[in-house]
Amino acid sequence: MTEISRDNHVIRVSGDLKDFHYLLAQFHQGIEKAAYSELILDMSECTSAFQNSMLSVCAQVTAYREAGIDIELIPPKNPRLLSLFRNTNWGYFLDPRKFDQSHFRGHSRIPATRYKTPDEQQNSVNRIVNIVLGALPDLQRSNLAAFEWSINEITDNVLLHSESPIGGLVQVSTFEKNTKSIQFVVADAGVGIPQTLKGGRPDITSDTDALDKAIREGVTRDAKIGQGNGLFGTFRVCSKSNGYFQVDSGHARLEFNSKNGLSISNQNIPYSGTLVVATIDFTDPDLLEDALQFGGKPYKPIDYLELEYEKSDGIPINFILINECQAFGSRVSGRPLRQKLHNILRMSGSPQIAIDFDGVPVVSSSFADEAFGKLFLQLGPVQFMQKVKLINMADTVEGLINKAIAQRMQYGASDIDP
Structure with missing residues (x-):
């Protein structure tokens, strides 16, 4: 159960924070209506929160x-939630005086990151x-390309399009227990999709209509700025998987899940900005092979693997x-290094990967x-010898890797995991 209240300049959240609309309405009331220039967000009794x-x-x-506006955060007392606030950068963005930027290096969650320029x-x-x-593990290249494009x-x-004064925030989580999925979330504090589209589309008469149009192919406020395929293509990738x-x-929410399909609803409390949540399920390795289609034709984007690793055919x-x-x-x-190497070797057309141990x-x-x-066990002896080259190793490093491979050859794969 969630309880959100405001007592003068103090906003309190207790229980599970699942939806953000009413909480942001309290900020709006306190700042725009009550004219407070200082607010306290008390989340000490909050027990869980979602990205x-x-x-x-x-x-x-x-x-x-x-x-x-000066905003102070009273962080959650719950130790696990407090740790999540630190690791995800939520604490930093809510109160940078109390929280440093996260240096979390786990591979199940990528902390919230802010960007304001094309380079960022x-x-x-x-x-x-x-x-x-x-x-x-075992990502297909078409799946990775669909995620990267989206x-x-x-x-x-x-x-x-957003005119957001802060740029945008992006955060990513991966899920492996029941499904092999990735969820990314992007949020901004801009003018919102309805206002953006209505400026160039007089046929759009409501916020729900704006979101309905936004996931259709080629819908954009100005074709000179963009082709209007970002939301359409991402919706297709998510729904197809x-x-x-x-x-x-604005006053609208568009939602798709595999059980109930697509729904678009009016929201009594508006959201000033845009939030996009996209979960892509990679459990079926071939499902997204042709997910990106525009004008009825398959689209194969240039991907990170090609730009970062594949310099030329046969090299x-x-x-x-x-x-x-x-x-x-x-x-x-x-473990993530092994999975990265295995994914690259499977996806790439390059004949060999030279792993440079310099430094x-x-x-x-x-x-x-x-x-x-x-x-070595995953690839097998022949494939490992053909495809993996270890260079510039210190003697001690070479000895440890030789020993590890020799032991795996002797004892096999009894405890190997993906």
């Missing part, structure tokens, strides 16, 4: 702060795709290890086993 709601709140609070947007997308390569289009829409898709903007990939891995001392850091003076035995001993 779609929190990213929307973070975007609006950031906009208020940069407009001169592209860097954010590249970082996300790079981490996803190591987060989910998150690139939605984040870019913020810069092209039996995932989830949600857009909140080995140069994989500089110190740039690809944050630590070399545990299985935790070895890596030492690795732990557990790291060597997790990253390279298990990779």
Whole structure:
């Protein structure tokens, strides 16, 4: 149960925060109606929160702060939720005086990231795709390309259309327990989709109609600025994969799930900005092979793998290890590296990957086993020898990796995981 209330300049949230509309309405009332220039957001009794709601709140609070409103956060008492606030950057965006930016390096969640320029947007997308390569095993290239295209289009829409004074926020989570899924959330504090589309489409008469039109192919406020396929293509990717898709903007919410299909509803409390939630399910490896179609024709975007790793046909990939891995001392850091290498080898047409150990003076035995001993088992001896080249290794590193591979050859795959 959620309880949200405002007592003068103090806004209190208790219980589970699932929806953001009423909370943001309290900010609006306190700032725009009651004319408070200082507010306290008391979330000490909040017990859980979800990234779609929190990213929307973070975007609006950031906009208020940069407009001169002083907002203080009283963080959750719940230890797990407090840790989540730190790791996801929610705490930082709500109150940067109390929370530093997150340095979370896990591979199940990518902290909320802000971007305001095209370079920042592209860097954010590249970082996300790079981490996803190591987060989910056995990705198909078409699936990764569909995800990359979608998150690139939605984040870019913020810069092209939203007029958001803070730019945009993007956050990503991966899910492996029941389904192999990725969810990304993008939020801004701009003018919203209805106002954007109504400016160039007089046939749009309501906010629900605006969201209905927004997911149709080629719908845009100005064809000189964009083709209008970002929301359409992302909706198609999510729906085709039996995932989830949600857009909140103005007085409307558009929602798709595999059980109930598509629905568009009026919201009594408006959202000043746009929130897009996209969950893509990669459980069926071939499902998204032709998901991106425009004008009835399949579209094959240039992807991160091609731009970052594949320099030319027939040329080995140069994989500089110190740039690809944050630590070399545990299985935790070895597992995403192995999954990234395995995904790249499966996806790429390059004949070989040269893993350059220059600048890596030492690795732990557990790291060597997790990253390279298990990779040897996954590929098999012949494929490993043909496709993987280890170069510039220190003697101690070479010895540890040789030992890890030898032990895996002896004891086999009894405890290997994907």
